[in-house]
Amino acid sequence: MPVEEMYVGITSDGLIGRLSAEKGFKGTGKALPILLIKTDSHQTAYIVSKSGRTASVGVSAIPIVEKFEDGYPVNKVTPFEQNESVSDMFAIDSTVDLENLFVTTLSKSGMIKKSSCSELPGPSSAMFTLSKANDNDEIIKSILTKDGDQIVLLTAHGMIIRFSLDE
Numbered sequence: 001m002p003v004e005e006m007y008v009g010i011t012s013d014g015l016i017g018r019l020s021a022e023k024g025f026k027g028t029g030k031a032l033p034i035l036l037i038k039t040d041s042h043q044t045a046y047i048v049s050k051s052g053r054t055a056s057v058g059v060s061a062i063p064i065v066e067k068f069e070d071g072y073p074v075n076k077v078t079p080f081e082q083n084e085s086v087s088d089m090f091a092i093d094s095t096v097d098l099e100n101l102f103v104t105t106l107s108k109s110g111m112i113k114k115s116s117c118s119e120l121p122g123p124s125s126a127m128f129t130l131s132k133a134n135d136n137d138e139i140i141k142s143i144l145t146k147d148g149d150q151i152v153l154l155t156a157h158g159m160i161i162r163f164s165l166d167e
Contacts, residue, residue: 001060004041008062009033010086015071016047016078018062033068039091044123046130047078050087050138052105054130055079058123059091079127088142092117104151104165105131106141114145114165 005021012034019025021038039045041060048054055078063072075082090103098118105113113131121128133139145151145165152162 001041006039006041006059008037008039008045008059008089008091009068009071010035010047010074010089011068011071013069014074014086015068016062016074017065017068017071018059019065019068035086035089037089037091040093043091043093044120045089045091046103046120046142047074047080047086048088048090048105048130048139048142049080050085050133050140052129052131052133052139053080053084053127055127056121056124061123079125087139090142090144092120092144094122100146102145102147102165103130104143104145105139106143106153107131107133107137108140109134109137110153111137112151117144 007019007021007025010016010033039059043059044056045059046054046056057078062077065071074080074086101117102114103117131139147166149165150162154160
């Protein structure tokens with residue numbers, strides 16, 4: 001199967017789908033996904049819940065749609081439960097050096113966890129915990145990072161901090 005560039009998106013209604021990048025992506029209003037990644041058909045997409053539970057699914061297994069509002073419920077494509085909220089999504093190419101690639105998660109209360117991508121499972125029918133959110137907290141962001149990268153956090157109250165992931 002040839003590699004095909006794709007957009008994978010999740011709407012505010014919890015619908016997921018993929019579009020060919022060749023056709024381009026256009027949308028307005030409700031048709032715009034709240035989460036969108038550009039990836040390819042040979043990568044693994046990781047969909048992270050607010051609690052930190054994560055689903056790993058092959059991009060090629062995500063249904064192709066003409067527009068994201070025609071997508072399928074996330075819980076029908078992944079092992080997510082029906083009312084489980086998605087907070088973020090990222091994709092990893094298995095051909096890159098996973099030993100030097102990390103996923104860094106951030107919770108609403110400011111907790112940060114750096115996990116090696118080499119330890120992440122491939123596509124699976126079971127959920128796993130990427131980062132456990134404490135009670136009254138939730139995962140708000142998951143980003144791919146490398147050693148030496150720096151993170152800048154800014155709060156709604158204007159506080160800012162910058163630090164190296166090596167620290």
